[in-house]
Structures are given as structure tokens and as C-alpha cells.
Amino acid sequence: MIGFGAAVVINRNPIASALSLVVSFLGLSVLFVLLNAFFIGVIQVLVYAGAVMVLFLFIIMLLDLRAEKIRKINWLTFGGGVFVSLSLLIQILAVIGSTKMAKQPFPPLASPRMDDVRNVGLLLFENYNLPFQVIAVLVLVATIGVIVLSKRELR
Amino acid sequence: MITLGDYLIVIFMALELMLNAANLSLVAFSRFRLGPDGLPDYNAQVLVFFVITVAAAEVAVGLAIIVALFRTRRTTHVEDINTLKF
DSSP states (O other), X not given: OHHHHHHHHHOSSHHHHHHHHHHHHHHHHHHXXXXXXXXXXXXXXXXXXXXIHHHHHHHXXXXXXXXXXXXXXXXXXXXXXXXXXXXXXXXXXXHHHTSGGGXXXXXXXXXXXXXXXXXXXXXXXXXXXXXXXXXXXXXXXXXXXHHHHTSSOOO | OGGGOXXXXXXXXXHHHHHHHHHHXXXXXXXXXXXXXXXXXXXXXHHHHHHHHHHHHHHHHHHHHHHHHHHHHSOOBTTTOOOSOO
């Protein structure tokens, strides 16, 4: 999964990087299912591997992007990015390794089968009802914004 | 590593990868921190749900912006887009 995630960034061809993004998302949903989060895993496949990837591929083919030629890589920014991400990784590993929680395994669940969707839904509509409706308004605003942006006359 | 991508769309894909990394850590924490009834902490999974929704909306708006940009400038390279007003 991490390999395909790296392939997204490294590939010169946008379509190839989009397809490796699909594989990376599928691996991520398998990880979610292995962590007993079945609802999130299904949502991941539906939303990302379904909707978002179709959107990406559609836009790539609409804009007719080719595999780009190798441009001059700005080594200063590249080295800066590698330095920041590597130092962050080392720091996180050090912090996690120094805690007691890193040694102990995952605690066992009460029962292997649980009503995942039911529990998430109950929590969503009882404790998080207001954020849920705010999200609904956000999606509506995003839809209207996309329609306005896609109109032929921009100004 | 986001600095490697030259197309705006590839940078968007890298953004999705970062959001998914955050989602993965949230789900792992929810599995690790069981409640008193032995079930996972579902607050984290609700947060993951919200993150996925916001990410999908953001991708839609971002791709619409990219298409509008391509119509006016005929390019989606990052290095060719260096003015604020055109």
C-alpha cells in the first residue's frame, strides 16, 4: 500500500498515478476491515475507489494530460521536503517507542461480531447531529460552487 | 514529496493520500482504545466519516477549479501558474 502510495507521486504519467491511487485506497480499506471498522472500510471503497477516482480519471482524460517530460527538479525544495518528512518520521517513531503503550498488543474485543453500522449511526445522530447537518450544508455549498465554476462564462 | 508533482492533479492525489493517512491513524486509535463495554471508540469513526465527506466535497471543488484554470490558461503545470491575477 505504501509502495503504491509512493508510485502516485513518482509516476510521470497522471493516469498511472491515478490507478496506483486506486490500489492504495483498496489496501487502505482492507486495513480498515482488519481493524474491525467495517463501515469505514465499505465507505472507503464506495467514496474513494468509486466516486473520487472516477472524478480524477474523468478530469485527466478531459484535460488530455500526457506523460510529462522530465523537467528540471528543484533540488532545494526536493531536499527540503525529504528532510522535513524524514525528521517528522524519526520524531514520531521515537515518541511512540518511548511510551508504554507501544509494547502492549491490541486489547481483545468483547465479541468478534458487533453492530458496527448501528453504533456509528446512533452516535452520529445523537451526539453529532449538529455537525452532521453542518456537513450537509457544506456539501450543498460545494455542489453549488462546482456548478458556478463549471459555467462557460467565468466573468 | 509533494514537491515532486508537476501537475496540479497529482498534487491533489497526494493531498488525498495525506487525508487517508490521518484516517488510518484515527481508526487504529479507535481500535486501540476500547470503551467500558469492550467495543471500539466509535467517536473516532464518526470523525473519519466527517473527514471522508469533507475530502470528497473538497476534491469536487478542486477539480472544478482545475478545469476552469485549464480553460483560461491552457495548462495545469504548477510552474506555469505563477500569477495571482490574469
